[in-house]
Amino acid sequence: MSDSVTDVVIAGAGPYGLSTAAYLQNVGLNVRVIGEPMRFWDANMPEGMYLKSEPFASSLGAPQEGMRFTDRHPDWRVGHPIPLETFVEYGRWFAAEAVAGIEDAQVVTVERGGPAGYLVTVSTGETIASRTVVVAVGVGPFAHIPDELAGMPSWLVSHSSAHSDLSLFAGKEVAVVGAGQSALETAVLLADAGAHPHLLARRRVLDWNTVPAETRPLRAKALGGPRSGLGTGYRTWLWAERPGLVRYLPDRTRQRIVRETLPPAGAWWLRDRLDERIRVSTGRHLAKAVEHDDGIDVTTTDRAGRRLVSEVEHVIAATGYVPDVERLALLAPELRGRIAIRAGGAPLLSRDFEASTSGLYFAGLAAAPTFGPVMRFVHGADFAARRIAHDIIRRTPRARVPASVLEPEMPER
Ligand SMILES: Cc1cc2nc3c(=O)[nH]c(=O)nc-3n(C[C@H](O)[C@H](O)[C@H](O)COP(=O)(O)OP(=O)(O)OC[C@H]3O[C@@H](n4cnc5c(N)ncnc54)[C@H](O)[C@@H]3O)c2cc1C
Structure with missing residues (x-):
């Protein structure tokens, strides 16, 4: 009714x-x-x-x-x-x-x-x-939390979208998982709030966007392609400004474009703020997380299988x-x-x-x-x-x- x-x-x-x-x-x-x-x-x-x-x-x-x-x-x-x-x-x-x-x-x-x-x-x-x-x-x-962290109590593991006020982590050891803008900015804002962040990134090298020029010479426009809502380049323009056409692409191509357009990278203006206050470990794959009395141990491995155990009080999954x-x-x-x-x-x-x-x-x-x-x-x-x-x-x-x-x-x- x-x-x-x-x-x-x-x-x-x-x-x-x-x-x-x-x-x-x-x-x-x-x-x-x-x-x-x-x-x-x-x-x-x-x-x-x-x-x-x-x-x-x-x-x-x-x-x-x-x-x-x-x-x-x-x-x-x-x-x-x-x-x-x-x-x-x-x-x-x-x-x-x-x-x-x-x-x-x-x-x-x-x-x-x-x-x-x-x-x-x-x-x-x-x-x-x-x-x-x-x-x-x-x-x-x-909001996605990787399997290795899923099922943990929320006082130990949370998704980045659970937080608007990071000051509640002041003085705490916090692992941030991810390598995109959300992970990088969360780590910086945690440090600003007096926490001790440890960034665990799967990427071997952190990526940063370049500073956009307000005006571009004609030659740069011709070679580099037009500016669009998703960035610069001919193909990027198509994905940004003609989504109706994107729908007609073969499914596999479209899924690749969704994955690969704007891959995880930090904004240019954030780069200087990711400083020595933040411990950064790249090339790390999540292996397991174990709860204990004072917090949580997060084990990651690198490509050679070397293990790193991060003992923290909380993990923020900035994992998309x-x-x-x-x-x-x-x-x-x-x-x-x-x-x-x-x-x-x-x-x-x-x-x-x-x-x-x-x-x-x-x-x-x-x-x-x-x-x-x-x-x-x-x-x-x-x-x-x-x-x-x-x-x-x-x-x-x-x-x-x-x-x-x-x-x-x-x-x-
Ligand atoms: C940290 C972060 C930074 C981002 N930065 C950018 C950026 O710089 N630029 C950009 O273009 N995009 C950015 N995004 C992506 C951005 O979130 C989306 O582009 C945008 O929010 C999409 O708008 P939307 O209306 O679909 O979703 P939302 O903005 O999420 O709006 C959906 C709304 O629906 C409400 N809702 C949910 N369930 C219900 C319900 N059952 N009943 C009623 N209401 C409900 C939610 O509370 C929410 O307010 C960012 C995302 C994140 C997480």
Whole structure:
């Protein structure tokens, strides 16, 4: 039984959910957006963090003019890292300006049934009947902890997304596992907070991005390729700016692109801050972790099989996110079982981000195996939002779409 009926429910009010809502509400659809705006960025990223994406590639998508990050902060140019709180403020400003009636609640369950096709139960106790559901729950549900560390109590092992305040580790020995920006920045922020971090990286050499030039000579542009939301280069431009084409690449090629585009590397502005306060061990593969009275011993091996035992009080796994439908507890098991998936567990999606179950859409990281690496970043939000909105509007009988709203700038299919 349902308490209310709507055209669309959007689960999650991060960059992808908010962008999709902005496009849908613009044509007068009845859209319920469930989630606290920018909650993951505010609660699950460390204080003191800076964005790695450039200002021009850090915008949410909206049909209205003037809603880009660089509209709100016109002085922020290439090479000017955005502090986390500035981006959260931008996202919340966007939410207030472009999206009406966001509900600060959680979607508890999505199941098939009811008069409209889906029944969505919200943490307030309300059940909403909806024709369409957009799952925009972001990266959080997909946090990945390696098997060697999985199952340990949370006071000994946590994922990097569990922390916004690293000061609680002041004075403690903490191992950070990983070699990407999240691992490197967590290690630096731990040191800033007075902890003693030990970075354990599988890569033999840490990689760092180079300082981007604000202006580039014509020759550099011709040789190096255009700048895009994911970096510089002809192919990178394609992955960043034409995700609709990426979907048509052979599956193996696309998965390789998702893996290899923007491999683990630190931002140029972080490099000097990774100093002698941080012990760094590279070329280390996790072997096992053993709990003891005062903490945890993490054993790693190098390529020659030499063991290193790190005795620490806590381990932070900055080991990324793996999209897998099975981890979306908000989807009822019966519904999850009906969603066709790829190897690895991500949903198979249509060119409009729709799953095999009609009326159910996935935005954000869950769409990366289909549309490529840009779906891992804010830069993909506008494309995803347009596509999803276009399809929902097309299929909603009473929605009248002003031709100017979506069509002219629809990226090619
Ligand atoms: C440490 C870190 C740094 C990053 N830096 C960058 C960067 O510099 N640039 C960049 O482009 N990308 C960056 N990313 C990736 C970034 O997280 C994604 O690009 C972006 O958040 C995707 O937006 P989203 O809306 O899909 O997800 P999110 O921002 O995660 O938003 C999803 C929202 O849904 C909410 N939610 C979850 N479950 C429910 C539910 N059941 N009901 C209601 N709401 C729910 C969550 O609380 C969350 O607020 C970073 C990621 C991490 C972890």
